[in-house]
Amino acid sequence: MARDEFTKATIERLRARVGNRCSNPSCRVPTTAGTSESPSRVNSIGIAAHICAAAPGGPRYDPKMTVESRRSIDNAIWLCSNCSIDIDKDEGRYSVESLHDWKSRAEALARAELGKRLPSQSDTIDTVATALTGMPKNYIVNAIDNVHTATSQALQNLDPRFLVRTAHHNDVTYYEIHAKEDAHISMTFGGASFEEVAEKFSRLEDHGERFEIDTENLSVKGSDLLQQLMQGSPQGKLSISPQPHPALQKLWLRHPTTAETVIFDDIHGTVSVGSESYIYDGYACGRLFRFHYRKSFSKIKARINIQLNLMNWEGKPITTLPHLNKLQRLFARLVEGWEVNTSLEVNGIEISSGHGLQVSQEEFVRQTNVLLTYIKAAAELAPFLHQEVKFASDFLLTDAQHNKIMNSVSIYKGEYNPEFADGELVATATVVNEREAFSNEGPVTYLVEEDGECIELFGTTVKLPKKRTLFTDMVTKLTRDSSAPEDEQGYVLELYATETTKCRIEFDTINSAEA
Numbered sequence: 062m063a064r065d066e067f068t069k070a071t072i073e074r075l076r077a078r079v080g081n082r083c084s085n086p087s088c089r090v091p092t093t094a095g096t097s098e099s100p101s102r103v104n105s106i107g108i109a110a111h112i113c114a115a116a117p118g119g120p121r122y123d124p125k126m127t128v129e130s131r132r133s134i135d136n137a138i139w140l141c142s143n144c145s146i147d148i149d150k151d152e153g154r155y156s157v158e159s160l161h162d163w164k165s166r167a168e169a170l171a172r173a174e175l176g177k178r179l180p181s182q183s184d185t186i187d188t189v190a191t192a193l194t195g196m197p198k199n200y201i202v203n204a205i206d207n208v209h210t211a212t213s214q215a216l217q218n219l220d221p222r223f224l225v226r227t228a229h230h231n232d233v234t235y236y237e238i239h240a241k242e243d244a245h246i247s248m249t250f251g252g253a254s255f256e257e258v259a260e261k262f263s264r265l266e267d268h269g270e271r272f273e274i275d276t277e278n279l280s281v282k283g284s285d286l287l288q289q290l291m292q293g294s295p296q297g298k299l300s301i302s303p304q305p306h307p308a309l310q311k312l313w314l315r316h317p318t319t320a321e322t323v324i325f326d327d328i329h330g331t332v333s334v335g336s337e338s339y340i341y342d343g344y345a346c347g348r349l350f351r352f353h354y355r356k357s358f359s360k361i362k363a364r365i366n367i368q369l370n371l372m373n374w375e376g377k378p379i380t381t382l383p384h385l386n387k388l389q390r391l392f393a394r395l396v397e398g399w400e401v402n403t404s405l406e407v408n409g410i411e412i413s414s415g416h417g418l419q420v421s422q423e424e425f426v427r428q429t430n431v432l433l434t435y436i437k438a439a440a441e442l443a444p445f446l447h448q449e450v451k452f453a454s455d456f457l458l459t460d461a462q463h464n465k466i467m468n469s470v471s472i473y474k475g476e477y478n479p480e481f482a483d484g485e486l487v488a489t490a491t492v493v494n495e496r497e498a499f500s501n502e503g504p505v506t507y508l509v510e511e512d513g514e515c516i517e518l519f520g521t522t523v524k525l526p527k528k529r530t531l532f533t534d535m536v537t538k539l540t541r542d543s544s545a546p547e548d549e550q551g552y553v554l555e556l557y558a559t560e561t562t563k564c565r566i567e568f569d570t571i572n573s574a575e576a
Contacts, residue, residue: 064115064116065115065116065128065131065132066115066132067109067132067134067137068132071109071132071133071134071137072109072137074134075109075134075137075138075139076092076107076109076139078139078168078171079139079164079167079168079170079171080170080171080174080175081093081107082139082167082171083107083139083140083141083144083167084138084139084140084144084163084164084166084167085140085141085144085163086163086166086167086275086296087233087298088140088141088143088144089167089170090106090141092105092106092107092139092141093105093106093107096520098520098521102520104455105455106141106142106143106455107139107140107141107142108139108140108141108142108145109137109138109139110137110138110139110140110145110148110149111131111136111137112136112137112138112157112160112161112164113126113131113136113157115131115132119149120148120149120152120155121152121155121156121157121160123157138160138161138163138164139164139167146368148160150353150366150368153264153270154264154270156257158257159257209227209228212227213225213226213227216236216286216289216290217286219284219285219286219289220244220284220285220286220287221241222240222241222242222244222284223238223239223240223241223244223284223286224238224239224240224241225237225238225286226239236290238286238287244283244284245283246281246282246283246284246287247281247282247283248279248280248281248282249279249280249281249282250274250278250279251278251279251280258274261273261274264335265301265302265303265335266335266336267335267336267337267338268335268337268338268339268340268355269302269303269333269334269335269338269339269340270302270333270335270340271300271301271302271333272300272301272302273298273299273300273301274298274299275297275298275299276290276291276296276297276298276299277296279291279299302333303333303334303335305331305332305333306331306332306333306334306407307329307330307331307407308329308330308331308332308341308343308405308406308407309327309328309329309330309405309406309407310327310328310329310330310341310343310352310403310404310405310406311324311327311328311403311404311405311406312324312325312326312328312352312401312402312403313325313402314391314394314395314399314400314401314402315399315400315402315417316399316400317398317399317400323390323394323399325345325387325391326345326346326350326387327345328343328344328345328350328352329343329344329345330342330343330344330352331343332405332407337357337358337359338355338356338357338358339355339356339358340353340354340355340356341353341354341355341356341405346383346384346387346388347373347383347384348370348373349369349370349371349373349374349383349384349388350367350368350369350384350388351366351367351368351369351370352365352366352367353365353366353367353368354366356413363415365403365418367425369388369429371452371454372454374452374454375452375453375454376451376452376453377451377452378443378449378450378451378452379436379439379440379443379450379451379452379518379519380440380443380444380450382436382440382452385433385436385437385440386437388433389430389433389434389436389437392426392429392430392433393430393433393434395420395421395426395430396421396426396427396430397421398419398421400416400417400418400419401415401417401418401419401420402414402415402416402417402418403415403416403418431458431463432458434467435458435462435463435466435467436452438466438467438469438470439466439518439519441470441473442466442469442470442473442518443518445473445526445568446523446524446525448521448523450518450519450521450523451519451521452519453519453520455520456519456520462516462517465516466516466518469516469525469568472528472566472567472568473568475567477566478564478565479564479566480564481558481562481564482558483558483559483560484557484558484559485557485558486555486556486557487532487535487556487557487558487562487564488507488509488532488555488556489553489554489555489556490553490554490556504533504534504535504536504559504561505535505536505537505556506531506532506533506534506535507531507532507535507556508529508530508531508532509529509530509531509532510527510528510529510530511527511528511529511530512527513525513526513527513528513568525568526568526569527568527569528566528567528568528569529566529567529568529569530564530565530566531564531565531566532556532558532562532563532564533561533562533563533564534559534561534562534563535556535557535558535559535562536556536557536559537554537555537556537557538554538555538557539552539553539554539555540552540553540555541553
């Protein structure tokens, strides 16, 4: 069924209305920037996401909506690529109402910031740098740790029942609070419906899902520590989650016919437990590979979510992308029908397992296999191009690009052997010399040399070496070239395949290297 996509004009208006920033209030990253390679190119991580899905089966799909309303700007929200994936993978956490709230707040912030200089921490940083100037070197080196330690201690003094840890990452300050004993606290939530808060608390208790709410309309009684944090962070978020347990997810594949077994990397993660189900979330291959699922205590099956974060390869030479071969082999085997087997361990004790799962027909698996196969082929081709190519995650892969790279790699490996039917026209050549145009009655050998063509790999234009094609056991047919100038006598030489015709194609890598 066709998807009800947004028009280009709708996308441009949507992006402009939020100042080209992600609409997630806890994110708000800019979504476009110029590239360093070319003044005419733009990198974009922005997505015009559907609040209610564009097609049946998608997140938050509403069958009562018309095509027009589904494609309208009212059903659109501008997000960065990470947040757009998050809202679709965790539909229960991100309701239609909450996404509309994000959108309204993002548009209001964009209006408030219009024509104003955005807040900068440079003044504060300059003041701190000035204060540190002239201090002993060991004091400067330990200054960051000292600040965090002092902040944690000051906050803990407000309520000794809690242990406080602080962190600052990607311009966001985090306060991690752990109860050292039972603590009775009351919270009043404003700006959020009772049903929304009750649903979030229910999912926290039943399934171990993180409870998250804006602190703007939140008041706390029973803890000076929490009161201070809520008052000092009006634009922040409060997150409550159960204590996660370190867990190890094992994953291996088994061939359904030969019973051959291949073990994948151990996936290290955590388990968050609720009264009805638990959530596992883990990573492997340097956090390129994410393995996530929720398992009900009352059901045997669980839906597994697998994600690849290719941003971890950004800017790296494609010849040295870490874990590429391992990931490509994994998805290739999945497409071939190898069975997936899993085992979840906590403290060395197996708490669940799954066997014989087939995912060969899953669209994500098939598309990811095509993508990784292309990246691997490009990495194999790159050493012969004598030009460094770096990975860019925003590349667009077309069928033509995929076929060109795969054929080129096959030529380098000597595996590209096209076959022709008897009598098939294989090639033509225009000649003006009568001696060259002489038509042999028997089979002939014909060599074709072509200049290397230019292709694009991850935003970098590269040139392939010259290509030589040798045809053997061909028959020729000579006709006059009607397009030749009047003062020249031209001929068209047509080459046809026979039953014994062979074709060998190779790249001129030696002369290419010298060039």
